[in-house]
Amino acid sequence: MQTVQQQLQDKINAALLAVGVDLSGVSPDVFQVVPCANAQFGDYQFNGALPLAKANKTNPRALAQSLLEKLDVAGLCEAPEIAGPGFINLRLTREFLESMAAQVLGDERLGVPLTATPRTVVVDYPSPNVAKPLHVGHIRTMFIGDAIARLLRFAGHQVISDDHIGDWGTPIGMVIWGWPRFGDENFLGQNALEAMGNVYKTVKAMTGAKEGGTLTPQAKETLAAVREETAKLHRGDEQALALWKKLRDASQVEINAAYAQLGIKVDVTLGESFYHERLGNIIEDLKSKGLALESEGALIVPFEEPLHLRDKPMLVQKSDGSFLYATTDLATIQYRMETWAPDEMVYVVDARQSDHFRQLFAAVKLWGFDKVSLKHITFGTILGEDGLPLKSRTGESPKLSDLMSEAQSRARATAQEKNAELSEEQLNEIGRVIGIGALKYADLSQNRVSDYIFSWDKMLAFQGNSAPYLIYAYVRVRSIFRRAQSEGLITDLPEKLTLSEAAELDLVKFILRYPLEIETALGDYRINAISDYLFSLSQKFTAFYDACPVVKSESPQRESRLALCELTARVLKHGLNLLGIETVEQM
């Protein structure tokens, strides 16, 4: 089905054609029909008359007037109006809204069209390092990455979420070297990530020990030993490999458990180690193509463009012959191209790695993969209360597992306090859904590019603009339906709604904007467009809930309001699902 915006757009386009205005030299997004920011002007507006007037050497109001004469919106809108300097304001008719709402209700996709240009997209997330514990700093890649994957899938794209875990670099080398010295075998079985994280932190501290600004002799010695241990692993040394496998598998179990608790779904897990056999060939290939050069004993890929990378080459092989992150990333891209031939790869990674990805993407282009679109979807850093980034190695950042259990127990306690009729089982489920949902919402409702300071109260907010607020709106609908059911008032959904109150009209109009919000969010992966929309939707529903009795109203208004409730609930549930947030039936 066509969205409201598309229908209006078609009418405007036809009018533009009929008037014969010169569209050249004006950016196409100027012709977009958009929702009015302020409802007092109308529901949608067309602002194109202003820029077009200039190109056509006329005045905007006159141009808007001639457009109006050719604009046929009968059946959709009331008579259009020209306002201000030349805005054309469109107000949808009640009849149109009544019939559109029923159509959307009958549509599995809630009125959201499938993309006209499906792509195959690899989404790279969360890609944690197996040697370090998961802490709150990891939630952004998990939540944002997962939401992007869900959003793309819903839009009709082929998505492969690929967890590129860090299991072959220096961090795991540190743990392998340190394990016989500081490792706790018993603890490994109980909490692998923490057991390994402890060793990692110890070794990291040892290799970083400084005196008067330079590394101590012991630190240098340890660093050399770690490098040798890592090199042994990469050479295929049996002992190192056996220990590596044991440690990696143990931490993978825990990583998987965390994903399961958080509802993070990855399609494939292909860590760095998966690519190690390719690395030598890649170096040879880069050399033979003249892309890689020797510099200070190491091998680099230099760049001519972009300009700021001119003095910033990408290092692909260390002077001791071992490989780096960048090398593995090249291999990963090669593998993905061979295996899935994607149109796009999306890396959901902290903004601090921007330079690395610029280098990588530039190198990949030189290397010959110039068709695939490579995107680094950056996000801001989560900072500690001191305003500095959380660091896993200092161990001072809250652990992800603590955050999850705190969220769930607070949500459970609140539910128990609010509703005495809930069973133990229900309380546990509500605690889980609301707790995890609140965490996700706190992160996803924020513009992804900005940093934020971690705060328990912010992450676990249960009032106002928060997941519980949205889920509560959903629960209220379910509650109405339970009541209606018990009173025998459930009938087939009406073919068209019967709208009279301002709150009803307002709600319907907003529901019909869902496709537009999905489109906005997909534009540059701005997930908070969805959360903002859902919050406003919940506010509008609550206003309706307060103003319009449902069960106690008379037919056909009752059926119409039930339909409107159902529609709201479905959009809410659907939108929350795109964010990876579940719903409950009662709370």
Added chain:
RNA sequence: GCGCCUGUAGCUCAACGGAUAGAGCAUCUGACUUCUAAUCAGACGGUUGAAGGUUCGAUUCCUUCCGGGCGCGCCA
């Protein structure tokens, strides 16, 4: 030094180049014998860091300056 990001209400944040810059929290006033008050109605709160520029129109784009964060060859 170079590069990227950022500066909006007391706090945390929104705002495809569009009309009177919006929410939440906090503070204050009200609303539960009512389809669940994890709620609602209302009040208070702004020189969008500063100055220029482009535009019919700038929180949004450009320039400069000021403040904050991050990154910059053998880590990932």
